Amino acid sequence: MHAFRKAVENRDVAAIDELLADNVVFTSPVAFKPYEGKAITKAILRGVLRVFEDFRYVREYAGPDGRGHALLFEATVAGKALTGCDFLHFDADGKVDDLMVMVRPLSAATALAEAMGKQFDQIQREAAAELTAGSD
Template structure:
């Protein structure tokens, strides 16, 4: 089992963050531009943990070289089913330097976009270390 999967299933945000390279790039299923950097990626993943309900991985696929991994999952967001995949690439130091998430169906992606949009001010504040009324 990949350590990222173990950390996510344990809902251990510190362990998740420790697995991210400083220059990690996160590509969201609901945003056009990727998010570069460990701080914003870790904050987004904490936000995802707040909005996903009944999250569980269903399958794990690893490339022959051990540097590429696909983790398939299911969850619920505001009553909508979400099926998705986390695509991980591991750098020379054993850290995740690329994380791309894809989800389906469209109704689940829309629910995720709405829920994450409601989280985004808090996510930005967490990433920059600023306090906000929702986290203070």
């Protein structure tokens, strides 16, 4: 089992933090523009942990060079069942430097967008607080 999978399944925010590169880029399934940086990515992932119900990884794929990984998952958001995939890329230090998430079907993606939209003020506050704390 991949360390990222284990950290997410255990809802271990500290372990997720350790696995993310400072320059990680997060591509959301419901936002046009990618998010850059560890603080915002961590805050988004915490938001996802709050809105996903019955989350579980069901399959795991590794690329031949060991730097790419795909984790297929299932969850429920606002009563809508969804299937998704976390596409991970690892830098030379083994940290996640790229995380792209895709989900289906459209009705579940819409429910996810709405649920995350309600979280976004909190997500932005959490990211800003981390950036401020990091500059002290």
